[in-house]
Amino acid sequence: MADGHGLRLLNPGPVTMTERVRRALASEDVCHREPEFRDLVASVRTRLRDVYGEPDYTAVLLGGSGTAAVEAMLSLVGRDETALVVANGVYGERIAAMLEAQGKAHEVVRSAWTSGIDLEAANAALATGRFQRVLTVHHETTTGRLNDVGALGVLAREHGATMLLDAVSSFAGEALRLVEWNIEALAATANKCVHGAPGVSFVLAQNAALARAPSNGGATSVYLDLARHAADQARGSTPFTLPTHVTRAFDEALAELEDDGGWRSRHATYAERSKQVRAVCAELHAHPLLEGQADYGATLTSFRLPPAVTYEDLHAQLKHDGFVIYAGQGTFAGAIFRIAVMGALSAGDLERLARSLRRALG
Numbered sequence: 222m223a224d225g226h227g228l229r230l231l232n233p234g235p236v237t238m239t240e241r242v243r244r245a246l247a248s249e250d251v252c253h254r255e256p257e258f259r260d261l262v263a264s265v266r267t268r269l270r271d272v273y274g275e276p277d278y279t280a281v282l283l284g285g286s287g288t289a290a291v292e293a294m295l296s297l298v299g300r301d302e303t304a305l306v307v308a309n310g311v312y313g314e315r316i317a318a319m320l321e322a323q324g325k326a327h328e329v330v331r332s333a334w335t336s337g338i339d340l341e342a343a344n345a346a347l348a349t350g351r352f353q354r355v356l357t358v359h360h361e362t363t364t365g366r367l368n369d370v371g372a373l374g375v376l377a378r379e380h381g382a383t384m385l386l387d388a389v390s391s392f393a394g395e396a397l398r399l400v401e402w403n404i405e406a407l408a409a410t411a412n413k414c415v416h417g418a419p420g421v422s423f424v425l426a427q428n429a430a431l432a433r434a435p436s437n438g439g440a441t442s443v444y445l446d447l448a449r450h451a452a453d454q455a456r457g458s459t460p461f462t463l464p465t466h467v468t469r470a471f472d473e474a475l476a477e478l479e480d481d482g483g484w485r486s487r488h489a490t491y492a493e494r495s496k497q498v499r500a501v502c503a504e505l506h507a508h509p510l511l512e513g514q515a516d517y518g519a520t521l522t523s524f525r526l527p528p529a530v531t532y533e534d535l536h537a538q539l540k541h542d543g544f545v546i547y548a549g550q551g552t553f554a555g556a557i558f559r560i561a562v563m564g565a566l567s568a569g570d571l572e573r574l575a576r577s578l579r580r581a582l583g
């Protein structure tokens with residue numbers, strides 16, 4: 222690659238890992254039934270709970286990508302309940318598809334993918350009193366929008382419902398006020414803002430929600446039965462084989478997050494990187510897809526492709542220079558490109574990226 226560097230991943234996960242985390246991946250082999258692995262899982266779960274310092278929540282570690290964690294979290298939707306999904310992108314739609322596959326009653330409040338979540342329509346739906354759970358996506362990676370989960374959580378509380386949140390691309394990178402926002406549980410993954418390796422994910426749930434879970438009949442899968450994983454992990458066990466080396470790397474990534482100053486400092490780093498990327502793109506007439514800068518979170522920006530530039534050409538030029546960017550999904554395929562700024566990136570990487578973008582778009 223250019224300047225002798227490896228590829229830098231600017232897709233929204235998996236991210237470029239630090240050497241420290243990569244070394245942990247090559248750690249000694251361990252049996253998942255031995256005390257040393259039990260201690261490792263306990264360490265990961267404690268560190269996860271402490272990222273936002275929420276004492277009344279418990280982290281449940283799962284083998285699988287972020288989607289597995291979201292699907293396991295849906296164990297908390299009981300079979301006799303009705304869920305409200307508030308969607309404005311691919312990942313909100315995926316939650317609805319999971320509820321459909323699980324045969325659980327639900328309705329979807331949709332808004333245009335370039336708009337925020339529709340709080341008015343959500344409020345009207347909640348006012349019918351039919352919903353016990355409200356599901357949405359915090360950072361909708363489809364566009365890079367940070368949804369107003371706090372406002373939705375307050376509406377849900379007013380109508381006696383609790384929130385289940387897809388925080389897969391925001392956990393450790395954005396502010397999350399779990400109690401204040403009425404979040405009963407969230408799902409996230411190792412390999413986005415935490416900078417671990419792909420292969421493990423987790424649900425962070427209120428202790429009371431986990432205590433209630435075994436009796437609500439919400440588990441529709443043996444592998445992704447959240448209550449079973451929670452009960453086993455509380456006993457220092459795990460129902461199935463976890464990816465042991467990936468778990469070791471996750472613990473190291475969480476330790477590194479702590480050493481780096483926690484989610485606040487990571488958020489500040491991402492915000493600064495995104496500011497630089499947006500400034501270069503503005504200069505090159507690649508305009509943000511969303512109207513307001515304030516609509517975006519810190520981790521990712523979606524840009525409209527300038528006329529006469531195809532995604533394939535842009536991707537190829539940037540990859541030649543050592544960077545992997547990301548295409549649009551769904552209706553945005555071929556119309557936008559996305560640049561995420563998670564992972565191990567140096568100031569020099571960002572300067573090289575700016576030069577590469579100027580070559581490709583200038």
Ligand SMILES: *Cc1c(COP(=O)(O)O)cnc(C)c1O
Nearest residue numbers: 286287288312360362387389390
């Ligand atoms: C990445 C992502 C997921 C899950 O993706 P996996 O490929 O299963 O890890 C879910 N929701 C959001 C918002 C995401 O960004």
